[in-house]
Amino acid sequence: MARKDLEVLLEDNMEGKTPEEKPAAEPTHEKPAPRPGPRPKKAEVGPRFVVSSSPHMHDGRTVSQIMRFVIIALAPAALYSIYIFGLDALRVILISTASAMIFEAISQKIMKRPVALRDSSAALTGLLLAMNLPSTSPWWLIVVGNFFAIVIAKQLYGGLGYNPFNPALVGRVVLLISFPVHMTARWVTASRFGTDAVTTATPLSQMKESLATLGHIDIAFGREEIFDLLIGNRAGCLGETSVILLALGGLFLIWKRVISWRIPVMFIGAVWAMTGIFHLFDPAHYIDPSFHVITGGLFIGAIFMATDYVTSPVTKKGMLIFGAGCGIITVLIRLWGAYPEGVSFAILLMNAATPLIDRYTKPRVFGAVDTKAAA
Amino acid sequence: MLTAVIALAALALLAAFGLAIAARVFAVPHNPKADEIEEVLPGANCGACALPGCAELARRIAEGKADIDACPVGGESAAHTIAAIMGMEFEGGAEREVALVLCKGSDQVAAKRFFYNGIYDCNSAVLVFGGDKACTYGCLGLGTCAGVCLFGAIDMVPGGLAVVDPEKCTGCAQCVAACPKGIIKMVPASRKLHILCSSHDKGGVARKHCKVACIGCMKCVKAAPEGAITMDNFLAVVDYSFEIPAEVAAECPMNTIIVTGDAAGACEEPAAAAGGDA
Amino acid sequence: MPKLVIIIISAVLVNNFVLMRFLGICPFLGVSKRVSTAAGMSGAVLFVMTMASVVTWLIYHYVLVPFGLTYLQTVSFILVIASLVQLVELVLQKLSPALYKALGIFLPLITTNCAVLGVSVLNIQKEFTLLEATIFGAGAAVGFGVAMVLFSGLRERIDLCDTPIPFRGTAIGLVTAGLLSLAFMGFTGLVKL
Amino acid sequence: MKEIIRLCFVLTLITAVSAGVLAYVNQQTAEPIARALLEEKMSAVRSVLPPYDNEPDKDMITIMIEGGDSIEVYRGRKDGTVTGAAFAIVASDGYSGDIEFMIGVDGEGVMQGLMVLKHLETPGLGAKIESEDFRGQYSGKSLENTELWEVTRDGGTFIPITGATISSRAITKTSAKGLKLFREHKAEIFEEGEVQE
Amino acid sequence: MGSGRFFGGVHPSYNKGLADSSAIVEMPLPERLVVFFAQNLGVPSQPVVKKGDEVKKGQVIAEAGGFVSTPVHAPTSGTIGSIDIYPSPVGVDAPAAVLVPDGKDEWFEGCNVERSSEGLGVKKIKEMIHDKGIVGMGGATFPTHVKLSPLAEKKMDLLVINGAECEPYLTADHRLMVEHAEGIRDGASLFATVIGVRNVVVAIEKNKPDAIEVMCKAVVGCQGFSVEAMDVIYPQGAEKQLIYTLTKRKVPAGGLPMDVGVLVQNVGTALAAYEAVRYNRPLIQRVVTVTGSGIREPKNVLARVGTRFEDLVKFCGGLEGDAAKCINGGPMMGVAQYSLDAAVTKGTSGLVILRQEEVTQFVSDACIRCARCLEVCPMKLNPSALSIFIEKMRFEDANEYNVMDCIECGCCAYVCPSRRPMVHHFRRAKAEVRKLQRKTG
Amino acid sequence: MKAWDEFIKGFWSENPIFRLVLGLCPTLAVTTSAENGLAMGFASTFVLVCSNTVISSMRRFVPKKVRIPAYIVAIATFVTIVDLVMNGYFHALHKSLGLFIPLIVVNCIILGRAEAFASKNPVWVAIIDGFGMGFGFTVSLIVIGAIREVIGNGTIFNVSIFGDGYLPLLLMILPPGAFIVLGVLLGLMNKVEIAMAERSGRQPIIRREHDCASCTIHTKWFDFSEKEKPTVE
């Protein structure tokens, strides 16, 4: 019936009531499914019971709870970064988290979707991006990174759960490519609360540099250096310095069953194994594998970023492949690529492969007939 | 200059002639009709015919494995031309039909029996006790039909009720197949009077469930021409082969009958007049 | 590293045809809706690009250069490639219906996409030998295939997403290609070519 | 068959016309193209030579260097005497590929200018070798007046581009090589031959 | 045997303490009973009574509609008040007879007569089980005589009596085992005789130590009988998982337990079958656990088939506070009811009433791909991908991802942090896939 | 009036990039600056107008079966002319557009217009169409190029606009930026189209799929199939 009739019909039914919302004039038939509403507070008349499909119980874990666990696991490393980089680190963390949440809210408003800051995923993305930035990052750099992370990499795809690429890493890589000077050349070493900081290169770029100038590796890597690296006494992003605290966070997440061991272990293991092999054959050009494991962003990448649910495989076998793939690409880039660090790119590349991995590692249904035996 | 001309011309000649020969040598039998038909088809390779492309459909039509009007995009004109190629008659051209949702019970007038908590989709909702409406015949209002209509012809009105816009409706009947309640019917586009109810419940029950339900009072049956409206198990059903005067709508005590389009204006006044008289 | 290896790594990863050089965007966007079709297309591209590399190289070095007609490069290349593809299609259709079924529908699609012409022109520009040109053609096609298959996987997933309405389809596809290209930036500097 | 011949004929005709047109256009543009190519090089030559009054493009000699390669050297003259020379060299240790640049040297072996011809360095980083700020440092420097032809990082005098030490280093080292080359072949360049007509 | 684990599963809070120590109490006859005609899985039974008919307790009121069907008997003596559509507790509205008891509770002739089960032939036993309307009481209500007729080529070698009762809240099977161990044992040996197996395992979860003890005592001296204590994990009682736990045999996807030579029967079914054969009593009553925080006095009630939930609730002290969800069966697999007009059927193992604050709302947020559902799915499916496919109406894809093998255990939805209505999706998809399959033949 | 309509349709309703989604390779590749966009636009417009003219005037003489190779040869000729002329007279531009000049041959817009329009319309209409399409293409290229140049280089037509303090977002002039900018612009254009359609009460026309139907190159080149031959069943 024509619009006019429709209105007439409605009026019939409304009996003078004005509709609360206008008939949705959607441009196409593709409309996001509205959510079934919650039960009204108190029903005087009419239905009494809620009816839904089974099951009628739930273990109570929520998305925001999971995100909070990750934030908690990240907290020690974040606090430690403030300890070593001073208030600059705090500034970076605050700006990043805030801008991530603001971008999230704005884009959800624009798309006329419920603003879901409560699920904390935007805050987590902001925090993780902050952990991936140097403490010297100017405010605008942080905001630009978060724009790409939240708006381009996440909300354009429909928000939480749909983004194929890790938002925080997209943000980081955009910045890395666009502002290489800020992202790779302005390091401050660790010191207590940012006092007497000096500018140096990160261990990985020192390694690359020595390879480029001298033709072989010329970095001291003894017990003292290992200790320094472990406690974060070196140049680097906020979050990549304190290897021990990151590992503790990872253990916490595994204990809380938020993440599985598969991706981090395979990731770190693959890096260690591959660099180890090269080191065995040619120690002059390839540094000790332990150096590779404890420098750079490997720990934060493997524990907090490669494990991002949305962008990593869901199957167990897929997670193993994903982790190993990340490790191999990381080493490839670290050893031969232009960039001193390959963790971010490796994870993004494996993100791209995730749909294929999931597809080809589909679990075999319980009691699946063995096709070979059947044939 | 001359070398250029000769070289390039030779190349072209070689290519063209070579291919021409190859086309002979490697010729694969072709159905000439298929080629002709392919010319007629829109060539959009849109897949609306559910085949990999226009060429494939052409082949099937030529082999008699697909209908001559299988291409929805080409429509009747294509079908006619194809019919000519195939040496067949294309009947088509019947009265245009549009979809109609035979329910008027939005939430303002129809009662609910429980709080449904589940997938926002009619086909899923019927899995739990056939939906939350007290009237088990009525529209669930979760918009599955609107979702399948490729032409945006179905609006969901506030309060959960699907309404077809006959101007946009192309008569593809996708929605009819999609509705789990089976309350969408194809009706001739020219007909204006409709009884928007599908409830076979007895009058009292129907009235309890919905304020605009057909209660089977027979008033419209009596007012309409003989046989134009019939009673089917407490539900008045329109036989669309009849032309029914708009005044009949005013007879309905439940306001279940509607008159659409141009006739709507015409119906309003007699209705008011009738009300005044009574 | 031997030059051939460098050429391959460069063509597949560092200077990926689609993601870094923007060649062959049409099939990249058009035939990537399903992983299976993307794989089929990649096979066809591998075939055509390798063949085109060889043939155009021969034409250039044995016809155009000797007669001083290098300015006819574009015209002659496109004629030759197109005829060749069609010839192959004819032959395949007759001699190997199975292979034709697998690649056939894709062959005409790539007759003249810019990746094929592009690889031929690049072969000349970079002054490759015949062997290098062949390897470069094949490598570029493999790079195309890798990008294509990854992208089709992503697209199958994006199809299930709740993308805002105006962005559905090509728009979000392009953004995704951008992010994929971003990830491929990681390979910069792997080899110098 | 007749049909085929007709088709082939049409096509051949069209191609022939096309070839004719192109041959004509090619004839007409051959010279401007050659000129443009030369001009491209010459503008670099001119900008790096010390003051001159001749036409350097016409005053080119080819010198042979080790390894069998040859280098084209353009000479600038004032009042008939050679005042300096410009030649292109290639730095093969650039960041993403070879960097080709032109340097100009005067009689004393002092660098007069540097012009980048071709490079593949990263935009925004290595690509800044084209900037005046960076190139300018090299004017007035010679092997004699500059102790170490290195970037400051390596103890030298040249300030590298931030974040692009590798590119800067490549330019610096190759320039030094070029100057050495110049020193070795100075005699050849300055003494041999008059204006070539 | 027994300590093995199947893949996946969850540990919901069991809340069995509400009722597991209260003995079964018989409920007095209510004012009227609503007896559904369709009480088994398979072909619905055909009514043979009409309004106004007088019936006796145990008299057939609906006959089997085919082989995969069973008769339905009058739960007491009285008059058929009317025949009408009622909300059947399994989630559809269905025809039922309203039986107004006359209070005499008179048996139909021949029923409730004790006789020896010795020397009855296999055929005769099966016939009696069918005639007395015995269906599976573990929830599926599949006609038992059908399960007792495995295909000749399948070699059966094990009978499992399923006393797992892995569903939270429910304690009906538990109490039955504690109070009627011998009956269950005798029913089991009947089944064993019928299908010709020697080994019988009574499988009980470890959280019912008293039941294990009683059962162990009951089977002492019975050749081939054993009692198996199993880990407490849901869905331990699902037959494929149960068989795997006990024997490490995998029932093929899409197959039946008989494909691996096993028959699984619920404890209640065993008892009912025993009584049918030994006392000629049809299945007209069963134990229903009425529990949940929305019930004043949780109880295990022996109720007649046809007892309206309204009356059950009244018998258990009425609703408590803000009762918002009423479930026929356990909270993991049970069916939520919209009205207390529904009535007990042969498959009603429990009536769980939850309060408002315990009701989890499904919200259909996007899947965050946390993979928790893959970890718990006992059928090793990919519920995440499945639900996404189904959300976008891609039923062929769902079929390819084996949605038809889903046992609807609800583990995936139980753990999903996005509160996605997974099982609802799967039920939808199964319906659609069946439609598709029918179309393509 | 008709002429104007033919001309202006290329600007919005049939804008080759944003509405027809054609010719993406050159669009992505050359729009690193507004100037490059302008040059590429001009070059393509020239080829488009010339080829439309020639093809429209030959349309009666070229047998249907060899039309595609004939068109392509004509197009390739004009492309080569542009190539040579640019190389001679606009050498710097030629250098920065590089590979993509010869590739104009396979730009779907050109052959697409030849097939879909020029071969069916009289010369003057075809010329106007060529100008219109070329204009739409050029404007779109300039817009994309300008956006990328302003953000990615801080300049527009090589004129610095933010001063020295501005640090350009290099991403924009690198390959990922090309994809992202074009994708986002396309989405925004769709949004505008939806809004416009809503206002005028029509269905929005959005090309969601970039499939090969939008490009006519894939039709058979040499059509030598013997249609007269009887069918073998």
Ligand SMILES: Cc1cc2nc3c(=O)[nH]c(=O)nc-3n(C[C@H](O)[C@H](O)[C@H](O)COP(=O)(O)O)c2cc1C
């Ligand atoms: C993406 C990327 C591109 C780079 N491009 C260049 C370049 O073009 N030229 C260069 O010298 N260094 C380039 N670098 C930096 C080098 O890797 C190296 O870090 C730098 O030259 C060290 O110099 P610094 O001491 O000035 O930081 C690049 C780094 C990255 C990550």
Ligand SMILES: Cc1cc2nc3c(=O)[nH]c(=O)nc-3n(C[C@H](O)[C@H](O)[C@H](O)COP(=O)(O)O)c2cc1C
């Ligand atoms: C998820 C799931 C859980 C089940 N849990 C039980 C249970 O705890 N106890 C039980 O007897 N049957 C349970 N069943 C039913 C059994 O799989 C099986 O059907 C039953 O034990 C067969 O016995 P019956 O025919 O006598 O009912 C469950 C089924 C499913 C799918």
Ligand SMILES: Cc1cc2nc3c(=O)[nH]c(=O)nc-3n(C[C@H](O)[C@H](O)[C@H](O)COP(=O)(O)O)c2cc1C
């Ligand atoms: C599945 C099933 C469960 C039963 N559970 C009980 C029960 O828990 N308590 C009980 O007294 N009778 C139960 N009965 C019935 C008894 O076996 C018996 O018929 C009943 O106690 C009446 O026996 P009596 O009156 O001869 O003592 C059940 C019957 C069936 C079929």
Ligand SMILES: Cc1cc2nc3c(=O)[nH]c(=O)nc-3n(C[C@H](O)[C@H](O)[C@H](O)CO)c2cc1C
């Ligand atoms: C274990 C875990 C790791 C996460 N890692 C990331 C991350 O690396 N980057 C990010 O943007 N969000 C991360 N998130 C948050 C969230 O998944 C992310 O915002 C989604 O990708 C947005 O759809 C993580 C969440 C979890 C639970």
Ligand code: SF4
């Ligand atoms: S008409 Fe049918 S499909 Fe449409 S909303 Fe109503 S019940 Fe759903």
Ligand code: SF4
């Ligand atoms: S689905 Fe088809 S029949 Fe139904 S309203 Fe839409 S266009 Fe009309």
Ligand code: SF4
């Ligand atoms: S309901 Fe189905 S999909 Fe979900 S866990 Fe159970 S078997 Fe797996």
Ligand code: SF4
């Ligand atoms: S548990 Fe829920 S959110 Fe997690 S993967 Fe499964 S469906 Fe997705």
Ligand code: FES
């Ligand atoms: S323009 Fe179509 S493939 Fe490049």
